Amino acid sequence: MTPMVEALAIHKRFGSTEVLRGVDLVVGPGAVSCVIGPSGSGKSTLLRCINHLERIDSGSLRVDGHLVGYRERGGKLYEMRESEVAQQRRDIGMVFQRFNLFPHKTALENVMEAPLVVRRHARGKARDRAVELLDRVGLADRRDNYPAQLSGGQQQRVAIARALAMDPRLMLFDEPTSALDPELVGEVLDVMRGLAREGMTMVVVTHEMGFAREVGDDLVFMDEGVIVEQGDPREVLAAPRHERTKAFLSKVL
Amino acid sequence: MPERPPPLNAVPVRHPGRWVAVAVLAVLAAMLVHSVLTNDGFRWPVVGQYLFSGPVLNGLKNTLLLTVLSMVIGIVGGILLAIMRLSPNPILSWVAALYIWVFRGTPLIAQLLFWNFLSALYPRLSLGVPFGPELVSFDTNVLINQFAACLLGLGLNEAAYMAEIVRGGIASVDHGQTEAAGALGMSRAQTLRRIVLPQAMRVIIPPTGNETISMLKTSSLVVVIGYFELLTSVQRIYSTNFQTIPLLIVAALWYLALTSVLSVGQGFIERRYGRGLATGPPGPSLLGFLRREKATT
Numbered sequence: 130m131t132p133m134v135e136a137l138a139i140h141k142r143f144g145s146t147e148v149l150r151g152v153d154l155v156v157g158p159g160a161v162s163c164v165i166g167p168s169g170s171g172k173s174t175l176l177r178c179i180n181h182l183e184r185i186d187s188g189s190l191r192v193d194g195h196l197v198g199y200r201e202r203g204g205k206l207y208e209m210r211e212s213e214v215a216q217q218r219r220d221i222g223m224v225f226q227r228f229n230l231f232p233h234k235t236a237l238e239n240v241m242e243a244p245l246v247v248r249r250h251a252r253g254k255a256r257d258r259a260v261e262l263l264d265r266v267g268l269a270d271r272r273d274n275y276p277a278q279l280s281g282g283q284q285q286r287v288a289i290a291r292a293l294a295m296d297p298r299l300m301l302f303d304e305p306t307s308a309l310d311p312e313l314v315g316e317v318l319d320v321m322r323g324l325a326r327e328g329m330t331m332v333v334v335t336h337e338m339g340f341a342r343e344v345g346d347d348l349v350f351m352d353e354g355v356i357v358e359q360g361d362p363r364e365v366l367a368a369p370r371h372e373r374t375k376a377f378l379s380k381v382l
Numbered sequence: 383m384p385e386r387p388p389p390l391n392a393v394p395v396r397h398p399g400r401w402v403a404v405a406v407l408a409v410l411a412a413m414l415v416h417s418v419l420t421n422d423g424f425r426w427p428v429v430g431q432y433l434f435s436g437p438v439l440n441g442l443k444n445t446l447l448l449t450v451l452s453m454v455i456g457i458v459g460g461i462l463l464a465i466m467r468l469s470p471n472p473i474l475s476w477v478a479a480l481y482i483w484v485f486r487g488t489p490l491i492a493q494l495l496f497w498n499f500l501s502a503l504y505p506r507l508s509l510g511v512p513f514g515p516e517l518v519s520f521d522t523n524v525l526i527n528q529f530a531a532c533l534l535g536l537g538l539n540e541a542a543y544m545a546e547i548v549r550g551g552i553a554s555v556d557h558g559q560t561e562a563a564g565a566l567g568m569s570r571a572q573t574l575r576r577i578v579l580p581q582a583m584r585v586i587i588p589p590t591g592n593e594t595i596s597m598l599k600t601s602s603l604v605v606v607i608g609y610f611e612l613l614t615s616v617q618r619i620y621s622t623n624f625q626t627i628p629l630l631i632v633a634a635l636w637y638l639a640l641t642s643v644l645s646v647g648q649g650f651i652e653r654r655y656g657r658g659l660a661t662g663p664p665g666p667s668l669l670g671f672l673r674r675e676k677a678t679t
Contacts, residue, residue, distance in 0.1 A: 180565055212569060219567035229562035233580050233658045243566035246576060275658035288562075295566060 131194040133158045133299050133330040134179060139188040141174055148174045150354035151188070156299075156347070159328045163341035163362060166351035167377060172334045175351070176301050179332065180221040181214050192221060193298060219247060222292030226304040228284045230276040236263060236287045237272040240294050248295070255294075262290040266320050282313030286320055293324075300324065302333040338382060342366055350374045428628035432619065433635065441615025442636055448532055448601040448611060453594050455537025460544025465574070467549055478545065485542035491606050494535035498607040500526055532604045540593065547589045551582030583655040591648035595641050612636055 134156040141149040148171045156162045164172045177183045178190060181198040190197045198214055200207045209217070230239050240259035244250040250258075263272050266286040276284050285305055292300060302321065306314040318340050325331060325344045335341060341348050341362045348362035350371070358371045366382075369375045418424060432438055466478035485493070501522035508519035526534065555578050563573040602613035610618070616629040 182561060182565065215564070215567045215569050218565055221565070223562075223565035225558060225562060227558055229556075229558040231559065231562070231577055231581075233655075235658070242576070243568065246572050247567045277658060291566070 130158065132156060132191075133160070133193055134162075134332060135189075135191040135194075136175070136179070137189045139175065139178060139190060140186045141171070141178060141183060142186055148354055149178070149185075152351075152354070152356055154349065154356065156330060156332055158330055160346040161325045161331045161333065161344050162347045162349060163345040164332065164334045164349045164351060165336065165338070165341065165377075165381075166357075170351040171354040172349075172351045173303050176223075176303050176332060176334050179299075179301055180218050180223055182223075192217070215247075219243075219295055220298050222295060222297035222300040224285070224288050224292055224300070224302045224305045226307050228276070228281070228288045228308070230284055230288055230291070232276050235273050235275055236268060236279065236290075239276070239287055240291045243291070244294050259290070259294060262293055263287070265293075265323075266290045267316070280313060281309045282316045285309065285317045289317075289320055289324075298330065300329055300331045302331065302335065304334050304336065306335070306337060336381065338366060338378075350377065352377070423627060424631065425625060425628040428625050429631050429635075432616075432625075432629060432632045437615050437619060438612070438632060438636070441610060441612040444609070444611040445598060445601055445613075445636075446640070448536060448604065449594065449597045451533055452536035452540055452601065453597055455533060456540025456544045456593070456597075457590065459538065459541030460546075460548050461579075463541060463545035464548035464552060467545060468552060482542045482545055485539050486546075490535065490539050490600065491603055493539055494531065494603060494607050497526060497531040497534040498528065500531075528607060528609050531607055532601075532609050535607075536597065536601060536604070540597065543593060544590070547586055547593070548582070551584075551586035552578055554585045555581045580655065584652070587648065587652050587655060591644065595644055598637060598640055598644075 132155045134154060136152055136154040139149050139152040139154075140147065150171075152171070152175055154162070154175070164175065166172045174183055178185050179192065179197065184198055195217070196206075197217065198209050200209060200213075230236075231242065234242065237256070237259050240262055241252075241255045244255040244258065245252065260269070260272065263269055266289055268283060268286055268290070271279060271283060271287075276287070279287065289305075305321070306317050309317065314337070318337060321331070321333070321340070322344055333340075333345075345362040348360060348365045349356055350358045350365065350369075350373075352373050358365060358369060358374045365374065366378065369378055463478045463481060466474040467482070469475050469478075504522055506519050507522050507525055508516040510516035510518075552574075559577050559581065560573055563577045568577070599613075601611055604611060605614045605617075613633050616633045620626045620629040
């Protein structure tokens with residue numbers, strides 16, 4: 130079975146700082162992989178490489194068997210055109226720490242936007258689907274509100290619905306609850322839990338150890354651009370083998 | 383209904399300074415109005431006589447036409463230049479920068495004269511294969527008549543200024559918006575048109591209003607190439623009848639009227655693009671200033 134994400138020896142540098150120093154990561158279809166680690170460990174960068182928001186400097190990165198951002202022909206790599214990259218991204222949903230909803234559009238318009246513009250769906254069809262998705266994230270009564278009129282947790286749920294509207298095969302979550310007030314974290318995690326139950330493949334960069342323990346199939350601890358420890362979340366959280374993992378967990382748990 | 387706690391009973395802060403300022407200003411205003419009405423030099427009957435006269439209205443028509451058309455050229459050109467300037471293609475970016483440098487860096491009067499006297503440099507303009515045969519050819523003076531020279535001069539100059547305004551607006555939009563649109567699979571053009579520009583409009587509109595109001599009056603520079611608009615029309619009249627002050631008042635009243643209409647229009651457009659963004663009223667209202675500030679809920 131083709132893994133949904135297959136990263137081999139990923140290196141990425143920003144100027145003179147090497148952010149990723151040889152990362153290998155495999156996420157099977159339907160699996161939930163949680164990535165934890167101190168800030169600056171490269172976990173967000175890894176996530177952003179998966180949908181080519183950042184380009185890797187070396188290594189190979191495949192999503193659903195296809196190279197991300199490149200085409201291979203005759204043993205040679207060709208950089209993809211921008212339109213091809215856009216096409217690849219349609220199947221990968223991304224949820225950001227700061228939501229990044231479109232402030233000039235209502236919740237419903239936010240969710241309809243990509244199906245209308247990118248998939249060129251008919252307005253009625255896009256609308257029906259958006260209504261259904263907003264209902265699913267528990268915001269049926271908020272569809273005509275602008276993002277500024279919604280709480281952080283509600284905005285993030287709209288952002289999840291917006292990503293789901295493209296029917297992605299893979300969902301990337303970049304610290305989805307880090308910008309939320311503590312009492313709003315639960316409602317977002319509930320939606321993500323539901324997604325995981327329905328078999329969505331997810332890579333989640335998070336600080337929510339409870340979520341990782343309960344929902345994660347795999348826990349990845351990153352530090353200084355490498356994966357330090359990886360395994361079943363319950364085992365890693367209960368009995369970390371590596372010193373750096375122990376030190377990190379003792380600070381956050 | 384639960385019983386409400388009694389309202390706080392406090393003496394509000396008094397603002398005696400405001401009332402003193404109002405009194406001083408009221409006296410000054412009364413003096414001004416009195417002198418304007420009683421000084422015969424203003425010749426209000428002459429103002430009334432010329433306000434709607436044929437030559438003045440003709441000039442007004444040209445002022446409106448020049449302003450609207452040059453602003454259309456300026457805004458469309460400015461958006462294109464700003465997009466070029468921000469393009470990852472270094473050639474496009476460099477060409478736009480060069481254009482902005484030239485058109486902002488030389489006087490508008492010189493540009494107007496240049497377009498008017500283009501025929502001295504190129505008597506004929508033609509379309510054809512580069513360095514090859516011509517397909518069609520025009521006499522420059524026929525193709526670029528006086529009116530066209532005015533539009534080229536005002537519009538192309540304005541485009542350079544608008545380019546910087548639009549660029550500033552685009553830069554003001556959070557980069558996360560572009561990333562979110564990109565992550566959804568939207569192309570750069572779609573992202574610009576549907577996500578970035580509508581948000582940039584909020585920043586672009588106020589200075590564009592400024593530019594339009596300024597263009598109303600800048601268009602009077604077309605006098606250097608012998609064209610006429612509102613100000614030129616009244617100048618022609620007072621140079622023969624010597625009623626300088628009343629005729630300048632005629633022009634001023636029309637400019638004020640046009641500016642008022644534009645300001646209202648600007649407010650309308652600003653509200654349109656302010657959707658979804660919590661924007662309060664632009665400032666304290668005059669009445670609120672005099673009344674005690676009420677605690678708002």
